[in-house]
Amino acid sequence: MAPRTFLALAGAGFRRWSTYRQATIAAAFTNTVFGFLRTYVLLAAAAGAGGVAAGYDGPMLVAFVWLGQGLIGVVMLFGDSDLASRVRTGEVTADLLRPVDPLWSYLAADLGRAAHAMLTRFGLPVLTGAIVFDMFAPRHAGSYPLFAASVLAAVVVSFSFRYLTNLSAFWLLDHRGVANAWLLGSTLLSGLVFPIRFLPDWAQLTLWLATPFPAMAQAPLDVFVEYGGVSGQLLAIGNQLMWAAAGLALCRLAQRRALRRLVIQGG
């Protein structure tokens, strides 16, 4: 796909989401309320542990929670069902008639959406957390561009696996079950609810290597709080790149098979 087309589609994604102003505010508000809840829970855990829990001190946990709440909308951790409902209604044929691969056009639109969310959904919770609590700020200037790269990678990982769950509609038609199963991992095993470093080593390792979930939240959050220094940051981003590549490759494979068995519903 030509870069110009990609950018135009991303711009359209950005503009589409900028029209949902009220929904954006509503969602940012909800993320903020949950930010307070999660902060008190994790701070209580750190207090019980003597101030530091699994290598995170209070300010680090505060940053972890509030940036995590901000990233929900950016990474779209809760999933989406646009493509699946287009498959069910048969509207997906319109996507297939266009001279661009739907995988790339959906990715472009999703990056545009994420850029919009970064400017809106990310800001309110993070600002609230920084004002109300004592929040960690990176000690090295290099952590900011690394965080930006990590968020971008998280969006691509999340996009590719959301696309995959949506593609399941080609076989199942009703993809709600798959979407719910996805939600389970993307919320509880991604680091959103608690840092997965709270878990025993073997469980952490399994999650990083066998599931894409930590690559969507734990990784960018660890990059921001400089967990494990520069080498820790690079390791986290490396894991994300691996999952992004794997995710997109799986999407291509699944899409090719899905189109072979495409049946247009409705009339």
Next chain:
Amino acid sequence: MVEGLQGRLGAYGRLTIAQVRSQAQYRVSFVMDVVASAAFALLDILSVLVLFLVTPSLGGFAPAEVLLVAGLAMVGFSTADLVTGNVERLRHYVRTGLLDAVLIRPLGVLPQLLAIDFAPRRLGRVAQSLLLLVIALSVVDVSWTPQRVLTAVLAPVVGTVFFGSLFVAGATVAFWWIESGEVANAFTYGGRDFTVYPVTIYAGWFRGLFAYGLGFAFVAYYPALVLLDRPDPLGAPEFVRWLGPVVAAVAAGLAWLAWRAGVRHYRSTGS
């Protein structure tokens, strides 16, 4: 009169059964839905337990005591979610104008909405949270008195009524603000998350608002104190721990008023 009531209940029953059957049509998805829902309940508990991998206590409460608070909260929430959780789809009905179809039928609006979106998968969640409560009760070793038996029986009912009222009240926001999206979730799911932990872990105005202003402390925290025979670390007087039923009744009344006002305010979406 009795015949009319029977007929109406029969109609709600048939609507519910139709919904269950339609969901079971997509078999793979339905099975995954049930499994995911059960796994959710399990992981809800694990997300509490996981904290005890890094700390021996939370807000001055031992693991088993926190589990009791969590069990009481989750039984109330999951039962309310089963019965009234799908009312959150109201905003979809208001947006598309489908609510008109519901309004013209000679049945109650709220019971119809609850019946046509009934989600049987949520039954698994209720069963699991009940199991958690029973386990927690046996682990903390309650010295049973009539008062404590009453508390153990009443608290889940109070929780169900309280969270059910929240679901209904939260959904009514859609009558005035269609794009409200997830705002209600902050108080339903957010309230559940708040209630799962001892109130002592929260601080400042946030604790004041959620625990006492909105009443979440009366769902699980105070009943748990009764069962554990512990004084309130926050120093509230003794009678406060018995206020649960009053709080639930007030919540139900307010939700009913909000719902009635909402239905009267509804003017369809045109086109």
